[in-house]
Amino acid sequence: MRDKALRWRWELFLAVVLVTVVVVNVNISEFYFGEQNFINMFQLSIEKLIVVVIMTFVIINGEIDLSVASVMAFSACVLAALHQAGSVPFELAVAIALLAGAFAGLLQGAFVAFMGLPSLVVTLAGLIGFRGAGRILVEDNSIGDFPEWFETLGQEPLIGRFSFALIFFVVLILVAGIVLHRTAFGRSVFVIGNNANVARYSGVNVARDKLMIMTASGFFAGLAGVLFASRLGSVRGDLALGFELDIITMVLLGGVSIFGGSGTIVGVALSILIVLNIRNGLGLANIDQNTQTGVIGVLLILSVLVPNLAARIAGSWRAPKAGERAPPGDSADPRPRQTLTQEER
Amino acid sequence: MNRYIGWIVTALVALSFVAAGCGDDEEEPADGGGAAQENGGGQDGPVKFTTGEEFKSVFIPKQTGIAVFDQANEGAQEAAGELQVDQAEFLGPSSPDACVNGQIDTVTNATTQGAKGIMISNCAGDQIEPAVKQAADSGAAVVSWDSPVPSGEGESLFVAQVDFDETGTVMADLALDILGEEGGEYAILSAAPDAANQNAWIKAHKEAIKDPKYENLKLVDTVYGNDDSEKSYDEALALVDKHPNLKLIMAPTTVGIAAAGKAMTDEGLCDKVKVSGLGLPEEMKEYTLSGCAPKFALWSFKDLGYLAFYAAYGIGTGQIEAAEGTQFEAGRLGEYTIEKDPTRDNGLRILMGPFTVYDKSNVEEG
Numbered sequence: 001m002r003d004k005a006l007r008w009r010w011e012l013f014l015a016v017v018l019v020t021v022v023v024v025n026v027n028i029s030e031f032y033f034g035e036q037n038f039i040n041m042f043q044l045s046i047e048k049l050i051v052v053v054i055m056t057f058v059i060i061n062g063e064i065d066l067s068v069a070s071v072m073a074f075s076a077c078v079l080a081a082l083h084q085a086g087s088v089p090f091e092l093a094v095a096i097a098l099l100a101g102a103f104a105g106l107l108q109g110a111f112v113a114f115m116g117l118p119s120l121v122v123t124l125a126g127l128i129g130f131r132g133a134g135r136i137l138v139e140d141n142s143i144g145d146f147p148e149w150f151e152t153l154g155q156e157p158l159i160g161r162f163s164f165a166l167i168f169f170v171v172l173i174l175v176a177g178i179v180l181h182r183t184a185f186g187r188s189v190f191v192i193g194n195n196a197n198v199a200r201y202s203g204v205n206v207a208r209d210k211l212m213i214m215t216a217s218g219f220f221a222g223l224a225g226v227l228f229a230s231r232l233g234s235v236r237g238d239l240a241l242g243f244e245l246d247i248i249t250m251v252l253l254g255g256v257s258i259f260g261g262s263g264t265i266v267g268v269a270l271s272i273l274i275v276l277n278i279r280n281g282l283g284l285a286n287i288d289q290n291t292q293t294g295v296i297g298v299l300l301i302l303s304v305l306v307p308n309l310a311a312r313i314a315g316s317w318r319a320p321k322a323g324e325r326a327p328p329g330d331s332a333d334p335r336p337r338q339t340l341t342q343e344e345r
Numbered sequence: 346m347n348r349y350i351g352w353i354v355t356a357l358v359a360l361s362f363v364a365a366g367c368g369d370d371e372e373e374p375a376d377g378g379g380a381a382q383e384n385g386g387g388q389d390g391p392v393k394f395t396t397g398e399e400f401k402s403v404f405i406p407k408q409t410g411i412a413v414f415d416q417a418n419e420g421a422q423e424a425a426g427e428l429q430v431d432q433a434e435f436l437g438p439s440s441p442d443a444c445v446n447g448q449i450d451t452v453t454n455a456t457t458q459g460a461k462g463i464m465i466s467n468c469a470g471d472q473i474e475p476a477v478k479q480a481a482d483s484g485a486a487v488v489s490w491d492s493p494v495p496s497g498e499g500e501s502l503f504v505a506q507v508d509f510d511e512t513g514t515v516m517a518d519l520a521l522d523i524l525g526e527e528g529g530e531y532a533i534l535s536a537a538p539d540a541a542n543q544n545a546w547i548k549a550h551k552e553a554i555k556d557p558k559y560e561n562l563k564l565v566d567t568v569y570g571n572d573d574s575e576k577s578y579d580e581a582l583a584l585v586d587k588h589p590n591l592k593l594i595m596a597p598t599t600v601g602i603a604a605a606g607k608a609m610t611d612e613g614l615c616d617k618v619k620v621s622g623l624g625l626p627e628e629m630k631e632y633t634l635s636g637c638a639p640k641f642a643l644w645s646f647k648d649l650g651y652l653a654f655y656a657a658y659g660i661g662t663g664q665i666e667a668a669e670g671t672q673f674e675a676g677r678l679g680e681y682t683i684e685k686d687p688t689r690d691n692g693l694r695i696l697m698g699p700f701t702v703y704d705k706s707n708v709e710e711g
Contacts, residue, residue: 031457031458044446044450142470142472232445232449232474232475233471233472233475234471234474238444242442242443279450283454286403286434288439289447
């Protein structure tokens, strides 16, 4: 029972933060509360959000993928280079670009899953390597003039006022929630993240699952890169530069443990809403972007501090009760608090 | 456990009220606001703008926290003061990495806020296009300054600082002024070998010195300091070693000229080799006053921002149309005519020009 309450406590905290942010936004800008603004809010970051969903799996699985932004750029650059060369139909170029993303993920996943290399190192290499490969493909050019349908896909609404990418994201996050929390695969993601050895001994195919998740990470990053190209209408080598940190921030703020093994899609969804609303509200209040980044940084620190502090406080309040049975003076012993801290994690 | 949640909720709610309180005094002062257009219609000479019309605007640099963009913003604020309208919000990317998204966010937010003027030094290339188109569709004047929207789409016009050809001549005149009629050997210290604007200027300069007026100027070398202070410093000293008769180093880059000035000063070579080119007054003050870099040139970023604001105000309030041949008066800078931009396939521009030449007499004001 207590576990369950604990599991949702973070989401409750995020919900409160979100409500607060919305209340503040309504008060600081008369332009905030409007349908078009809400759509813009998502639309301006939609590619990041798609990657956030898959990054949630990667981190719960006990890994990290630092290469996502570079893979976004790599896929987009593959598309742009093929388009410029003009040797294949554009539709085929899109397919190749998506495969390039999946391949990038597969390659990195193989190093992690079969050779047991730390994903931090492998994907750091990927971050540098795939960005470099992308830049080689497009050099210093800005490649645009994509077919009409492709730019329409990124820039115009598909159904009602919602763009394709936005609808795709909503479907993706719903499916992700079901897969992560309601399927055997989802359970094995948690088990591996908690303790890969235990997972291995209990018959989970750890290598296969890790490979699948890393490949999916590459594929969705590639897809996000292609969608970004369609929204911007042109591709440069610096596409999505630095996005990996924003993406990982949103996942961690959502309560996903950086050590793997815990987290919820609901938490991540709330975290996405919080970050988007903070950026949008501060932006509409004409507050500069350094401050926006600073506010989100503070939130991220709080997201680590608050659960820890809460656990410590809870520990020290409960200590006297435990002390009733313990010998005098033992309540000053820090151990019970430590145990509790770990339990809370 | 519920106790803590209770606390947090209380604290946050309290906080939200504080923030709400802060936001309340944001009301815009009511503006008289009837669109007075006596001057707008006909094309009889340059349009002089009616002041005080409702004009909300945003002034977007490539990156915040850069001296020249702050100067441009000062110019824009000066123009806002003269036109008796709200100052432009000065917002933009906080780092070069954040350029594309930062500028798109700022442009989109300005559109949401119903801004009438968006003045931007574009760092996002064509990727800014969908955002500025959206802004233009909602009725904003999008005026680029310093760096245009390459395709010209969605942009009303580009306020160009100087003509690239003119830069070549200005460099030649600086060399002639410093070396005098008898002329002598000089060398160019550029930025990176593939820097597009520097290469265009050097090419224009080589073209310019074919004029018999400059026949005694002997360009002996061109080297590249990559806009890196240290490399530029070393390259400047290497030039002196390589060419014993060198009398002048011409650096068409603000990094290069400052590094060359420092190199000559440090090595006590200033009597023999002078420095000139394109430089920032605040960085060059020391060398100009010491006589090491007696003269150099740059366009005024302050004027650039000032002119961009005037143009955006005129177009955004509907007093002029962004069309070829339209003339308007931009306060202390005088009259300007909108023309086709010869450097792009599509797009209009006004050419600010001319260069400001700095020497002992004005370097401290710059």
